[in-house]
Amino acid sequence: MRTHGWGGATPASDEEAIDRILDAADDAIEARGADMRIADVARALGVSRQTVYNYFPGSGALREAAATRSGLRFLEPLAEHLAGITDPIEALVESLAYTLEWLPEDRSIQVMLATDFTKASTRITSDACVQFGHAILAGLDVDWADLGLRDADLDDLVEYMLRILQSFTIDPGRPPRRGAALRDYLRRWVAPVLYAEITAHQ
Template sequence: MTRFRESVRSLLREQVLNAAYDLVAARGWSGLRLAPVARIAGISRQTLYNEFGSKEAVGRALVEREAERFLLGIQQELDAHRDDLEAAAAAGVGFTLQQAADNSLIKAVLTAARGGDDHLLAYLTTRPEPVFNTATAMLDAYAADAWPEVDEESRHLAVEVIVRLTVSHIVQPAASPEESARRIAKITVRTAQYVRPDPAPGAADDSLPA
């Protein structure tokens, strides 16, 4: 019974967040109201308030859900380039910047911030346990496993650099996602003091035909 209730609650939250996402995409953050969210999700306002409590809580959950999706996509990009830190960094940053440029919620967050309402933007940067901290922890753990030859201090610095620069380019793009990703990747590699290790003696060279 407990598992069933958890499944129902998870489904309810997804319905609410899907409805909220569509409304924010159509009307912006300032146009989001909980009554329409409840109606579109097919639940009562009281049920919505019982689950989330406030518009701000819905916003925080929206940002956290999108961040989780971003991080899963980033990990897939990193997995495809584990043999080359610079290529991995460029792929991860490029994916993030391109997705952010196309993401309706991110656009709404930035539009609201430029209009003076930085409530949702704060969840990315300054609120307790912001997305910034989650991304930093995930990338640091990933880098420690994938590139153990980078010393701990350099790794911490490189991860902080890539996260901060990526967020900065999401908020205020300076070039195309591809060019920004290339530059951020180079800065990250230099910060990490990374030198691609030579193949082990006897290992196959992928650059040569079999």
């Protein structure tokens, strides 16, 4: 662990250092959005920019790490919300709706979905994002195998869902749909894609 700076309160481990960097990044993203800079985070922590670079190679990587941490923290309430839903259509609609209603509360995820940081940055449909989404679908109470959907099919479904989330983040609509209106829209225009896929596998 690098011990220089930290405003006189040196982290006890690399893990603590990373958590504090990500906390500062969350604050910077809340204030500046995609314009968050390594310098903003370093200043908030009382360290040099190089100290932050020792843990994250650039601002894009730091933004992605902050978004990933937010996503992981979202998994538990999402799983609790979807528990007991065995119908695949309702699971799809509710998972998208619940996530879209949560997104305005999390600036880090909004920035990741709506911004292409650099050519080297993680895309919304990267392997890591798809694996993350796959884990969510696989953890639902839906029997995907009984419906004829295999791992590759779930990966494709995840990619589709990620693209839907990104689209709604970039332009949530005028006015943005919420509650029953959002769920009705998803059930009418998005759910038929999954229904057709399930039918094709029967």
